[in-house]
Amino acid sequence: MTVTATERQTAMVGQPAPDFDMASTKNMEKLNENVKLSDYQGKWLVLMFYPLDFTFVCPTELTTFSDRYEDFLDIGADVIGISTDSVHSHRAWVNTPRDKNGVADLKYPLASDLTKEVARDYGVLIEDKGIALRGLFVIDPEGILRYKVVHDLNVGRSAEETLRVIQALQTGGLCQAEWKPGQETLKS
Numbered sequence: 001m002t003v004t005a006t007e008r009q010t011a012m013v014g015q016p017a018p019d020f021d022m023a024s025t026k027n028m029e030k031l032n033e034n035v036k037l038s039d040y041q042g043k044w045l046v047l048m049f050y051p052l053d054f055t056f057v058c059p060t061e062l063t064t065f066s067d068r069y070e071d072f073l074d075i076g077a078d079v080i081g082i083s084t085d086s087v088h089s090h091r092a093w094v095n096t097p098r099d100k101n102g103v104a105d106l107k108y109p110l111a112s113d114l115t116k117e118v119a120r121d122y123g124v125l126i127e128d129k130g131i132a133l134r135g136l137f138v139i140d141p142e143g144i145l146r147y148k149v150v151h152d153l154n155v156g157r158s159a160e161e162t163l164r165v166i167q168a169l170q171t172g173g174l175c176q177a178e179w180k181p182g183q184e185t186l187k188s
Helices: 057-067 069-074 087-094 117-121 159-171
Strands: 021-024 044-049 077-083 110-112 134-139 145-151
Touching: 021 087, 044 057, 044 159, 057 069, 057 077, 057 159, 069 077, 069 159, 087 110, 134 159, 145 159
Parallel strands: 044 077, 077 110
Antiparallel strands: 021 110, 044 134, 134 145
16 A cells, blocks of 8 residues: 655754644543643654554554653653544543553553644645554754654554654764764764
């Protein structure tokens, strides 16, 4: 299956990240607390777009990032999962045990992009399907997009690699291929 994202995108590395204000699972009981880009000012932020709740690859990614959530917090980063599903679907999925294909005990919020505007802005919307490609975006504490990777639906992302990239960006230096935290950066 060949899928392509929307042509219109404003998410460009080195530029301010597109703003957003989406319903979320921050308050699981009332579902009345949105997530906004401005809420994360002063922190690194990982936006992780995924196609749909209750699918096969998605729970493996979301739970892996949740299991490593403390590692993200330890480096001054936070995480938001985003799909075009409703917050009600998100809540049902978060309340579903992991052994039943759920994401129980997820440590970060899931945001609902029902209008699909955020997925369009970030260039990951598959228009004819109404779902997002797997897009991962790292935004710095000043709101500048510093990293993005977008790929097909069949392959999940790595929390370990995302942590490594954020730590490399935080050095402010030149980090060679396979750089790992604690290693020297390159001298220019």
